[in-house]
Amino acid sequence: MTSPREWLASHPAPQRQARPKSMEISYSQINSFMRCPWLYKTVYVDRKRPPLHPASSLGISIHRALEAYHRGGGGELGKLLDCYDANWSHAGFATAQEQMAWHQKGQRILERYFGQEIERRSEIVAVEKDFLFPLDCHVVRGTIDRIDRLPEGEIEVIDYKSHLDMVGEEEAAQNLQLGMYGMGVRESLGYEAAFLTLYYVAAGKKVTVKYDPARDEEIGELIVRVADHIVYAKGFKPETGCCPQCDFRKTCAHSAAKDDALK
Numbered sequence: 001m002t003s004p005r006e007w008l009a010s011h012p013a014p015q016r017q018a019r020p021k022s023m024e025i026s027y028s029q030i031n032s033f034m035r036c037p038w039l040y041k042t043v044y045v046d047r048k049r050p051p052l053h054p055a056s057s058l059g060i061s062i063h064r065a066l067e068a069y070h071r072g073g074g075g076e077l078g079k080l081l082d083c084y085d086a087n088w089s090h091a092g093f094a095t096a097q098e099q100m101a102w103h104q105k106g107q108r109i110l111e112r113y114f115g116q117e118i119e120r121r122s123e124i125v126a127v128e129k130d131f132l133f134p135l136d137c138h139v140v141r142g143t144i145d146r147i148d149r150l151p152e153g154e155i156e157v158i159d160y161k162s163h164l165d166m167v168g169e170e171e172a173a174q175n176l177q178l179g180m181y182g183m184g185v186r187e188s189l190g191y192e193a194a195f196l197t198l199y200y201v202a203a204g205k206k207v208t209v210k211y212d213p214a215r216d217e218e219i220g221e222l223i224v225r226v227a228d229h230i231v232y233a234k235g236f237k238p239e240t241g242c243c244p245q246c247d248f249r250k251t252c253a254h255s256a257a258k259d260d261a262l263k
């Protein structure tokens with residue numbers, strides 16, 4: 001995806017009305033619009049859900065299991081696996097055998113996660129925590145997977161990722177979602193984040209960077225610019241460069257990757 005700076009340079013601010021239109025906007029909306037405005041329309045205007053496939057379904061199950069487990073105060077591995085079974089998503093599998101294989105894969109991921117949890121020295125202060133704050137004439141909202149307090153008292157904001165496509169520290173430091181979460185905890189929840197973490201649970205690895213408030217201005221400008229483009233959009237244009245990675249590529253009328261296999 002293009003960087004905030006590149007996107008801002010190629011998308012000048014639209015003319016606002018005397019009384020500016022406003023909207024509530026999240027990272028997912030911004031990400032969809034920046035990738036392909038038609039994708040934004042498909043999901044947030046037409047309200048179509050992307051078809052589930054084994055990897056996305058497993059991601060949902062793992063997220064829900066971790067939320068239920070930590071909300072319940074954590075505990076033994078059996079409790080985590082019970083949360084997994086209770087929150088298992090059955091959709092997106094072609095056969096019962098395929099579902100079974102992915103369920104076992106998820107179980108191995110959570111067993112490793114539990115092994116890392118035993119070593120954890122931080123205290124979990126919130127899970128699936130919503131934030132909401134005004135920005136210019138818009139409102140920014142989001143949900144943070146986990147907020148930890150480290151032994152020295154510093155706050156770590158954590159986003160779980162269930163895929164294996166890991167980024168390095170340099171890319172994580174520029175990650176828009178993490179930057180927005182850093183702003184969200186300060187503006188809405190009263191915490192000052194010290195660290196922002198992408199926790200790749202399937203790989204059992206974390207990529208942690210320092211929260212850099214110097215990025216807030218550019219991120220804020222990007223959020224407002226994207227929201228303005230959405231509220232003043234005169235139609236949503238397809239950007240076919242993202243079609244090979246798009247969940248709607250099989251059904252979208254503008255898809256340039258209808259025959260591509262899932263990636």
Ligand code: SF4
Pocket residue numbers: 035036038039042238239240242243246247248249250252253254255256
């Ligand atoms: S398939 Fe391509 S054009 Fe259609 S929504 Fe996805 S990225 Fe946009």
